Every structure is written in C-alpha cells, then in structure tokens.
Amino acid sequence: MxxxxxxxxxxxxxxxxxxxxxxxxxxxxxxxxxxxxxxxxxxxxxxxxxxxxxxxxxxxxxxxxxxxxxxxxxxxxxxxxxxxxxxxxxxxxxxxxxxxxxxxxxxxxxxxxxxxxxxxxxxxxxxxxxxxxxxxxxxxxxxxxxxxxxxxxxxxxxxxxxxxxxxxxxxxxxxxxxxxxxxxxxxxxxxxxxxxxxxxxKKRDHRKIGKEMDLFVFSDLVGQGLPLWTPRGTILRTEIDRFVQELRSEYGYQPVEIPHITKKDLYETSGHWDKFGDELFQIKTREGHEFVMKPMNCPHHTQIYTSQPRSYRDLPVRYSNTTMVYRDEQSGELGGLSRVRSITQDDAHVFCRSSQIKQEALKIWAIVERFYGVFGMEVRAELSFMDPDEPEKYLGEPQLWEDAQNTLKELVIEKTGEETTIGVGEAAFYGPKIDFMAKDALGREHQVATIQLDFNQPERFDLTCTNEEGNPERIIMIHAAIAGSLERFLSVLIEHTAGKFPIWLSPEQVRIITVNQEEMIVRMADDIRQLAENSGLRVHVDNTHESVGKKIRASEVAKVPYTLVIGEKELSDGVLSPRLRKDISVIDAQSELHYEQFVNTVLNETKSRVNKSSL
Ligand SMILES: [Zn+2]
Ligand SMILES: [Zn+2]
CATH class of the missing domain: 3.30.980.10 (Threonyl-trna Synthetase; Chain A, domain 2)
Incomplete structure (x- = not known):
C-alpha cells in the first residue's frame, strides 16, 4: 500500500x-x-x-x-x-x-x-x-x-x-x-x-502580528474586507512593489496606469460581465450610465495595446501596473488579509506572438525565482491543462492549445529537470497556465504567482499585430502576477517571517536608544539618526525616560533589526556596538563600528536586499 x-x-x-x-x-x-x-x-x-x-x-x-x-x-x-x-x-x-x-x-x-x-x-x-x-x-x-x-x-x-x-x-x-x-x-x-x-x-497569525506591529487596521465605518494601511504597513507595500518593479524593468516591462472604474461595456466585450456577475461592484452615474469598479486590469490594458497599430517588430509589449481591483466577496468569507474586497495586484500583461510564449514565460519565471528567493521561499511549479475529452469547453484552436501546452511542459522540464504534476482539466477556458506554489517557514504551501496564457481576450478585443507578410496576426496575452495580491502575499510573508522582516523591508530598520537625557548623548543619537535618515534608512530614536532594559525590550517586541544603545562609552569612543535581532547573523567581522561604518553597512544590506535572517 x-x-x-x-x-x-x-x-x-x-x-x-x-x-x-x-x-x-x-x-x-x-x-x-x-x-x-x-x-x-x-x-x-x-x-x-x-x-x-x-x-x-x-x-x-x-x-x-x-x-x-x-x-x-x-x-x-x-x-x-x-x-x-x-x-x-x-x-x-x-x-x-x-x-x-x-x-x-x-x-x-x-x-x-x-x-x-x-x-x-x-x-x-x-x-x-x-x-x-x-x-x-x-x-x-x-x-x-x-x-x-x-x-x-x-x-x-x-x-x-x-x-x-x-x-x-x-x-x-x-x-x-x-x-x-x-x-x-x-x-x-x-x-x-x-x-x-x-x-x-497561531503565534504567527498575521491578524495578530498586524495589530501588534501596527501594520494595518479595519474600520467598521469603512467596512469589512477593506484593510487600511498604516504608515508602517505602507512601507511594506511600497518596498515590495518597488522590488517587483525593479525586477520587471530589467525584463522590459513598462509601467502603465489606469482608472479604477470603467463603463460596463468593457466587461461585456471581455465577457467578464457574465463571469463576475454578483462579484462586481456597480456604480450608477448621475446621468444614468452604468459603470463598475474593476475586478481585474487586463481589459483596460488591452485598450492601451490596441490604441495604435502594432507590428510584429514591436512585440512583445509588456505592461506592468500595481493597482487595486475590487470584488464583492461575501462577508462570511472575509478574513484578515487572506480574503479582502480591495485587492492590490502587482499585475502585468504581455502581448506577444505564440512563437514568443516560451521566451516570455522564462522571463516571468526568472522574476518569480528572484522574488521568492529573496524571502527564502522555495517555489514549485504546477501545470493546468485542458481536458482533451471535453474540447468544447475551451476557447481557441486545438492546435494552439497543444502547442502552448507543449511549450509550457518543455519549459518546466528545462527549468526543473523533471516532469511536474499536470492538472488535466484545470486550465481556465481561455488558456493553460503555470501556477507557482511557495513553501513557508512552517512547511505550508501557498499558491502565489501564475503564468496564465489567454487566447480569449485577444479574440474578444481583436488584438493583432502585422506579421512579416503584412497581414494581421492574432496575438496572445499572458497574465503575469508575481506577488499576486499584495494583501494575500503580506499575510503569507508575515506568517513566514513571524514579523521579523528582512532588513530592507523592515518598517523600522534601526532604533537608537539613549541611556539618559544628557545633552551630549541626545545629540549623538540625533546625529546618527540624521546621517542614517539622509542615507534613506528608517530610524527611530527612543529618548524616553524608561530604563535602558525596558527600551531594549520594546525594540525587540517591535522586531527592529538593529538597536543602538548610546551612553557614555559610545560618546567617548565614538564607536557603536549594535545589538542584532536574534534571527540575524553577524553584521560584520567587527563588533564595534564607527557610526558612519554602521550606516554604510546597513545601507548596503538594504540595497542588496540581503537575507541575513535564519528563520
Ligand atoms: Zn469506513
Ligand atoms: Zn490579467
């Protein structure tokens, strides 16, 4: 057995x-x-x-x-x-x-x-x-x-x-x-x-840590499933998005921006009007026109693509856009950040020829690996294919499906050296996909990024390019989210790290503690803060009247990576002995650093997004 x-x-x-x-x-x-x-x-x-x-x-x-x-x-x-x-x-x-x-x-x-x-x-x-x-x-x-x-x-x-x-x-x-x-x-x-x-x-529950670390809140007046991001939480969002955008720009993605509402006509054309149905938030204008809050971004993006004639030489066209979408989830299904009504997608769409699927999917895969690698999360790919016994359920030529599926399969073997599980019949009606599963520190797997091929929207919106013969050629769209939903990704990341974020992501990277209120000591603390802040680090000075022990404890609870205690010794020697958060391996060969050295070290760690945590 x-x-x-x-x-x-x-x-x-x-x-x-x-x-x-x-x-x-x-x-x-x-x-x-x-x-x-x-x-x-x-x-x-x-x-x-x-x-x-x-x-x-x-x-x-x-x-x-x-x-x-x-x-x-x-x-x-x-x-x-x-x-x-x-x-x-x-x-x-x-x-x-x-x-x-x-x-x-x-x-x-x-x-x-x-x-x-x-x-x-x-x-x-x-x-x-x-x-x-x-x-x-x-x-x-x-x-x-x-x-x-x-x-x-x-x-x-x-x-x-x-x-x-x-x-x-x-x-x-x-x-x-x-x-x-x-x-x-x-x-x-x-x-x-x-x-x-x-x-x-249970200890790592993101709702609990989110509250303790003051990352996000909910308000009865705003409503269920609509998280509000505090300054600290916003830093997390901004840093993650910046990271994704940096990776994307290396692979030729161009940022675009779109409104959060649209005429319902867009979704009637895309076919989502029927598909989303009750999940759509609808808006009526004073002139009686029907609008909706966007539940996804692709239809908007198609309108940028199709706004001008495209030659095969212009392809692939790659748009990236981190933006919120809105879905009217049932209140019983909402919970913390895992399921929300305002979802921030780090969305991207590639418009390409079918012959370019492989090269584009490889690029997305590379971004996925680099992104999750920085967080120390292993990713595993899974394929979702059509059910060959029910071809009528799928849109697009059978040959197109077969070629695309073979391409994705080849790709997985090329990248991982082995076959992977194929979910036969699990493809969406509009195209096959690769799903990425990330493993967290507790061994739990989460479905995160996808490479989703789409044969439907190019058809619906008549997206083409002019080919070598001067004829219009139907193109393919690829949906390529990396973090997926920032809300859901953060719920996973908070539980993966237990709130001990890597240095580059920590809302507060350095805390400076004064041993007393003596003028010279306070001035030194402030000098370091200024130097660090000018270099772009996130620093906080704790100059309260609490005991040093209590202040150090508070810094630990806030999961600050580096804590500096400024007292007589630091003042007279001009050197620092930073205290490291417990999961972080040594800062440098030296345990004592001049404060410019210290700031540079932390700055380099931030820029390189090094993961020194041993979670
Ligand atoms: Zn039985
Ligand atoms: Zn999309």
Whole structure:
C-alpha cells in the first residue's frame, strides 16, 4: 500500500474508532458521516440533549484508546440495500437510514443526490451491485466501503482537536449535528511536529502580528474586507512593489496606469460581465450610465495595446501596473488579509506572438525565482491543462492549445529537470497556465504567482499585430502576477517571517536608544539618526525616560533589526556596538563600528536586499 493510502486508511479507521467510542459513551448517539480530511478525520454526531465540548475529549480519547488496545479486526461484509435499510432502522440510526434510502432512490450507479463524502461512507466498491458495504470492529458496525487497516491497533498517533456545529448534509434547514475533528499521523513524532506547527501558526497569525506591529487596521465605518494601511504597513507595500518593479524593468516591462472604474461595456466585450456577475461592484452615474469598479486590469490594458497599430517588430509589449481591483466577496468569507474586497495586484500583461510564449514565460519565471528567493521561499511549479475529452469547453484552436501546452511542459522540464504534476482539466477556458506554489517557514504551501496564457481576450478585443507578410496576426496575452495580491502575499510573508522582516523591508530598520537625557548623548543619537535618515534608512530614536532594559525590550517586541544603545562609552569612543535581532547573523567581522561604518553597512544590506535572517 502506498504511504498516502496507508495514512488514509489509518485516518478513516480512526473515524470508525471514534464513532465506536462515542456510541459506547452515549449509546443514544446518532451518526452522520465520517470522512477523512486534510491531516485527519471527523465524524458528525447527534446526541440527544448532549453537547460535546473540548472537556469531553479526554474521555472520548480514552475510550478510543481502549478500542485501539483491543486490536479488533476490521471485518468487511455486505448486505442488499433493503436489508441495509432494515439494519439502520433497527440500530436506530435515522441519518444512515436517510442516506440508504437516497442511495436506493438515486440508483446505485448515479447517486447524484449524494455528496462525495456521503458516497464515501458506504457505497460499495462495485457500484453496479445492489449491495451496500459494511465494516465491523468489535460490537460496532458502520456503513462503509473501506479501505481500513487490518485491526484497530494499527492506526498510528492521533489527537482530537475541536468540535463545531455542522448542519446535516450541509443544509441549514436540516438538524444541526456536532462535528468532532481529530488529526492523525503514522507516528507520534509526526503528530507532535504537526501540533507544534499549529501552535507556531497561531503565534504567527498575521491578524495578530498586524495589530501588534501596527501594520494595518479595519474600520467598521469603512467596512469589512477593506484593510487600511498604516504608515508602517505602507512601507511594506511600497518596498515590495518597488522590488517587483525593479525586477520587471530589467525584463522590459513598462509601467502603465489606469482608472479604477470603467463603463460596463468593457466587461461585456471581455465577457467578464457574465463571469463576475454578483462579484462586481456597480456604480450608477448621475446621468444614468452604468459603470463598475474593476475586478481585474487586463481589459483596460488591452485598450492601451490596441490604441495604435502594432507590428510584429514591436512585440512583445509588456505592461506592468500595481493597482487595486475590487470584488464583492461575501462577508462570511472575509478574513484578515487572506480574503479582502480591495485587492492590490502587482499585475502585468504581455502581448506577444505564440512563437514568443516560451521566451516570455522564462522571463516571468526568472522574476518569480528572484522574488521568492529573496524571502527564502522555495517555489514549485504546477501545470493546468485542458481536458482533451471535453474540447468544447475551451476557447481557441486545438492546435494552439497543444502547442502552448507543449511549450509550457518543455519549459518546466528545462527549468526543473523533471516532469511536474499536470492538472488535466484545470486550465481556465481561455488558456493553460503555470501556477507557482511557495513553501513557508512552517512547511505550508501557498499558491502565489501564475503564468496564465489567454487566447480569449485577444479574440474578444481583436488584438493583432502585422506579421512579416503584412497581414494581421492574432496575438496572445499572458497574465503575469508575481506577488499576486499584495494583501494575500503580506499575510503569507508575515506568517513566514513571524514579523521579523528582512532588513530592507523592515518598517523600522534601526532604533537608537539613549541611556539618559544628557545633552551630549541626545545629540549623538540625533546625529546618527540624521546621517542614517539622509542615507534613506528608517530610524527611530527612543529618548524616553524608561530604563535602558525596558527600551531594549520594546525594540525587540517591535522586531527592529538593529538597536543602538548610546551612553557614555559610545560618546567617548565614538564607536557603536549594535545589538542584532536574534534571527540575524553577524553584521560584520567587527563588533564595534564607527557610526558612519554602521550606516554604510546597513545601507548596503538594504540595497542588496540581503537575507541575513535564519528563520
Ligand atoms: Zn469506513
Ligand atoms: Zn490579467
């Protein structure tokens, strides 16, 4: 059995074991479904007059361990569907009975009313037969198609994590059940590693750090999902954008700028009017014209491209534009910076011939590598291709698709030396793409940049260039965001660094602390500040009456990379012994620096965007 299947069987077996434990503790418990989920499993239960709380977890875990210690074999059996219904009735399991009745009604081949989770609970391996699968361990029997581990003793390490309300079959008109979640891994070490990661993730939650470090705020008056950026947070945004733009300009991108609204006609032409529908923020002018807030930038950019005749010699044309787009996300889905209604995209579009796809994609890839490399994040590429069985779902000539997909595939092999997973059928209707996944310090993967080919908008907006024969030739568009959404990228970066930003990005790079208010000391602190500020560094002087210890502590809490303490010794020697934030490796061979030396060192580190952090 493959490692992944083995883990799946363990987790699934644990769902049964938890149901065994719960029905032992509360014999009146009614069971819903109990599938495997990421990192673990859950079971939906309904116990009359009992609300399970985290206080019950010890008791349930203990009862589970008793089942585990008994090493009960998981025995498979099957029953005709009518007998299965009788069984559910006799066992007083109305939810199971309902599922079985649906299965009977929907037919055994097309159980269209059943969700995959529900199917997973019991549909037999042979879906054409009229029988339903069961698994029994000890006295507990459940509808199930397996697979399971051999016996209850072979389930690895687990822990119950939380309990939450969940409507039966996800429908709010149905009774509310209790969903008890657990995580499970093959070994105790893996479980502990995962629990540690969760703990660490909680500490690094970007909403918490954003507040502590004063990076962004929300206001009830402005509204949900509309972050407001403080001076410190704005520095992060500006620096990241500057970095992206520097990289882009090396590869021939030209900045453009566009209004944030447009006539709805633009989206009717692009086809987005139908696609975005409810997500569009609409505006009515006083003259009764319909406008919308832009949910994306490409249609605007096409109008710059098409504003003049283009020869093949002018191509590729590359526009970059960091700007906000607006999407009316449902309020229940908004959270911190991960999902917002005002999204800043570091957007870019390449207008090129199909023969230029490869060279352009390579350039974007190079930018992606350099960008994420600076943050110490590994990136992995994934391909999304069309489904060859349903060519009617995609726009553009089949030959164009095939060539473009082959180009992207070649590119991945060339860059990584190996094949990558291809998501067949995962391409957008308008073109294949490469997605980049970045791994953060906690080992979590985030989808970040994309190289998205677009055959649709050139068609819709009739984008062409004049080719060598003097004829119009349809061109291709490439969408090429690097950070993607600055909001989402910052939520990832804050959690990746735990707020210990690299020096070039730190909102406050140097803090100068005075040991007392003596005139000469204050003057020296101010001289250094001025020198550093004139060189473009971000410096703050803490000249308060607090103790030096407290001031140093405050600088640590603010995660300032360099802290300078100015006292009698510094004054008489004219040299500094900078204190480094704990994650930063040594500043220089010397631990004592003249203050001009210090400023130059920090300045060089800022300019080169060196990553000295050992996160
Ligand atoms: Zn099962
Ligand atoms: Zn675009």
């Amino acid at each position: 493959a490692e992944q299947d083995k883990l799946h069987a363990m987790r699934h077996s644990l769902a049964h074991i938890m149901a065994t434990a719960i029905t032992t503790l509360w014999p009146e418990a009614k069971l819903g479904v109990g599938p495997v989920v990421e990192n673990g499993f859950y079971y939906d239960v309904d116990i009359p007059n009992v609300t399970i709380s985290e206080d019950d977890f010890k008791k349930i875990e203990l009862a589970m361990k008793q089942v585990i210690n008994k090493k009960q074999p998981f025995e498979q059996s099957s029953k005709p569907i009518d007998e299965a219904i009788t069984w559910a009735k006799a066992a007083n399991q109305p939810y199971k009975e309902e599922l079985l009745n649906d299965l009977k009604r929907a037919g055994t081949t097309v159980a269209k009313d059943l969700s995959p989770e529900e199917m997973g609970t019991f549909a037999g391996e042979d879906s054409k037969s009229d029988t339903v699968g069961f698994y029994t361990n000890g006295d507990f029997t459940d509808l199930c198609r397996g697979p399971h581990v051999e016996d209850t003793g072979k389930v690895g390490a687990f822990k119950l994590m939380r309990v939450a309300g969940a409507y039966w079959r996800g429908n709010e008109k149905n009774p509310q059940m209790q969903r008890v979640y657990g995580v499970a891994f093959e070994t105790k070490e893996q479980l502990n590693e995962h629990l540690h990661m969760l703990e660490e993730a």
